[in-house]
Amino acid sequence: MSSIISVSKLTKNYADGFTALSNVDLDIQQGEIFALLGPNGAGKTTLISIICGIVNPSSGSVLADGHNVVRDYRTARSKIGLVPQELCTDSFESVLATVKFSRGLFGKPPNPDYIERILRQLSLWEKRHNRIMTLSGGMKRRLMIAKALSHEPKILFLDEPTAGVDVELRQDMWAMVRELRESGVTVILTTHYIEEAEEMADRVGVINRGKIVLVEDKDTLIKRMGSKELLLQLVEPLARLPQSLTGLPLELDASGQQLLFRFDIQQGETGIADLLRKLDRAGIEFRDIQTRESSLEDIFVGLVRDAREQHRESGQSKKNTGEKS
Numbered sequence: 001m002s003s004i005i006s007v008s009k010l011t012k013n014y015a016d017g018f019t020a021l022s023n024v025d026l027d028i029q030q031g032e033i034f035a036l037l038g039p040n041g042a043g044k045t046t047l048i049s050i051i052c053g054i055v056n057p058s059s060g061s062v063l064a065d066g067h068n069v070v071r072d073y074r075t076a077r078s079k080i081g082l083v084p085q086e087l088c089t090d091s092f093e094s095v096l097a098t099v100k101f102s103r104g105l106f107g108k109p110p111n112p113d114y115i116e117r118i119l120r121q122l123s124l125w126e127k128r129h130n131r132i133m134t135l136s137g138g139m140k141r142r143l144m145i146a147k148a149l150s151h152e153p154k155i156l157f158l159d160e161p162t163a164g165v166d167v168e169l170r171q172d173m174w175a176m177v178r179e180l181r182e183s184g185v186t187v188i189l190t191t192h193y194i195e196e197a198e199e200m201a202d203r204v205g206v207i208n209r210g211k212i213v214l215v216e217d218k219d220t221l222i223k224r225m226g227s228k229e230l231l232l233q234l235v236e237p238l239a240r241l242p243q244s245l246t247g248l249p250l251e252l253d254a255s256g257q258q259l260l261f262r263f264d265i266q267q268g269e270t271g272i273a274d275l276l277r278k279l280d281r282a283g284i285e286f287r288d289i290q291t292r293e294s295s296l297e298d299i300f301v302g303l304v305r306d307a308r309e310q311h312r313e314s315g316q317s318k319k320n321t322g323e324k325s
């Protein structure tokens, strides 16, 4: 698969001096659903806004379908559809008129067949003559997607597509996004719902304090979710793992007093019996044993916390050296 969006060394310093993005590298593959996760203020909207040409980067570059979003703005922007968080439409217009108008803004010639196809796909065709103010909340959200797709973009950004939406409508949205992917559109969504990323995404990226801290295949993350940890408190601390235990998914913590063994609960054979035999043979005794399950939520929270601590530490060391943070 090739990259349809390529973000390279992207930094954004706002006018007040705040650095919202710092040296971000990210590649989105053609035809995937990519979920961008991050806590409030992490930089998700800033990143999307730069890719969509709404905000100027301070340094670095973004290519959308091979076109530089600053130097070749019009062509790059025509490849992208953006569904913002807020519903913003003229409520007196009809559904059909507003979608046609959006297409016209990109200088595309009329294509009634295409407009009909997307309105049918989004279950809005029957409502095409309705004024927007008469639509339900769910229909208005679908209309925002129809507007974003009106100029036949290859890439669709969905900013918090299901924020404040009920469970049923959320599932409809998920089904629809999958259909869009089937039709060849690359979808990038931001979300606060880990469950949503889990349900929909092919890959997941985590952003925190303007830095990408993880990009990973969702199935790999799911596997991690299915993994459990076994913690063994040792009677005597170890300086290092003995040779007979290397090659196992086993880690010795910095104090040398705790062993962490990771295993997959979905596998019939966990490897615990083998581990215990090997510990016994190596003469390693433990006084306590605990199991712990890690979820995607844990992984996410852990990543964000680690990044926060690193940030604090680097701020501290800069203070110590008198450097500005």
Ligand SMILES: Nc1ncnc2c1ncn2[C@@H]1O[C@H](COP(=O)(O)OP(=O)(O)OP(=O)(O)O)[C@@H](O)[C@H]1O
Residues within 6 Å of the ligand: 014, 015, 016, 018, 019, 020, 038, 039, 040, 041, 042, 043, 044, 045, 046, 047
């Ligand atoms: N125009 C601006 N001037 C100064 N700082 C800004 C500006 N826009 C955003 N910021 C700051 O940049 C940081 C990132 O904001 P951004 O909106 O990109 O985050 P986000 O991840 O989308 O957050 P949320 O999930 O809350 O929407 C925040 O600390 C925000 O206050």
